[in-house]
Amino acid sequence: MAPLDAALAATEPAAKPLRHDTIRHSLLGREAEAWEAVRSLGKFIRRPCDGVMLANADALEWLDEVPEDLISGIVTDPPYGLIEYEDKDHSKLREGRGGVWRMPPAIGGVERSPVPRFTVLTDADRKRLERFFQAFAERALRALTPGGHLMIASNPLLSTTTFACFEQAGFEKRGEIIRLVQTLRGGDRPKGAEGEFKEVTVMPRSCWEPWGLFRKPLSEKTVAANLRRWGTGALRRISPAEPFRDVIESAPTRASEREIADHPSLKPQKFMRQVVRAVLPLGVGVVYDPFVGGGSTLAAAARVGYKAIGTELNADYAVLACRAIPRLRSIHPEE
């Protein structure tokens, strides 16, 4: 059974095959129209692999060009604090010191990648961050189909600010997905007085990552009617017997994936495949990642057989993602 047929059967066990055929036909037609409309937008459009398009463009400018009600789902890992990917701080990244980036202590002699520390954000940085996410949320709301979901990664220090912007823009909050992941954030003793305060930790060692889950309000009276009209309004189950869950155990991104895409915030394929798959309840439509980075969302979408488009502002990362996507898509086929 094709994924869409299986998903329709799972959503509406009582519906007749004829009806499924009609819904399938209309949703695939909508997907083809959406694909045609988005694939020509943006500068420097590339096609890293079948069913994936990538533009070297600013997400907000790109969204201004997108026709209304077109994108079926958004899955993204944005610049959490904004400044970490701006020229001033980004240029300090490879040195691993200065600005927002810091080098975590080496463990067992193994050097770790730099991580941004969001405690350095000033009030002005936070205001600017809020304005950025407000502008993004308004545009995302317009571009999504009614009932379309948006999943957005954040950090416990900033998620309150970021997530509020989506509710203010008109999204419904549908929960949070907790990625259980052991990171090297927090857990330190007071700097310069580690011996004196052996039993003190300044902040808890971070073991989770919040992903906000939002939905554009339905246009139809029920979820079922919205699914039939737009193919959106709900999430895809893991299987007919197993719903999608809001806590997902995850490991840090493996070295084999980092070797393919040397991006400082690369997310692991195993986790991305699970969340991207869930965003299209019937497995039909176009997924958008506004902040592509190394391409983990687009690669995961390609892996689960979805059409996907992304924007990345940094030209070097756009080139990197373009090369990495086909290889990330094929890695760990058992997952």
Ligand SMILES: C[S@@+](CC[C@H](N)C(=O)[O-])C[C@H]1O[C@@H](n2cnc3c(N)ncnc32)[C@H](O)[C@@H]1O
């Ligand atoms: C956290 S990273 C994404 C990492 C990605 N999820 C991965 O797994 O590689 C955020 C990315 O957004 C890009 N970015 C920042 N502002 C942007 C904007 N206005 N439009 C498009 N991309 C932007 C940055 O250059 C950075 O590569």
